[in-house]
Amino acid sequence: MVNVRIYVTYKESVFDPQGDTIKNAIHALGHDEVENVKVGKFFDVVINPEKKDVETSVKEISEELLVNFNLETYRYEVLGGLD
């Protein structure tokens, strides 16, 4: 088994109101050392490489399900094999 982490973030051109809200809350707590906050999500996906090529699988499930390409972009990294 292969453990893959897929990161989904807003595109640079998309306004991130959740990140701005969190930044404001952090400032309200007195942390003026924080200059910016952006929010994203990730999916830790365990893939059986004997059933499908890992890169192909990640590309397909990202494009079909996980990522809204109007607003979001993604990248992934292989975290390592599992027993």
Place this chain on the structure above:
Amino acid sequence: MVNVRIYVTYKESVFDPQGDTIKNAIHALGHDEVENVKVGKFFDVVINPEKKDVETSVKEISEELLVNFNLETYRYEVLGGLD
């Protein structure tokens, strides 16, 4: 400026219904190579290290705001310095 990524995940003992729902949706699309899915979120935080020690800042904002320690845990990594 220092760019830090803070990862927030459910604790191992906490049921992740969103991950299970996504796994089921992936299977419904025919991807039976996917064995498991877990969901998490991350925060890309830009910190001014001249105003506060980065490790202290991350610990404080995580504990005060970003992480619900009843259900979640966190880790972070420094992605690098920014100009």
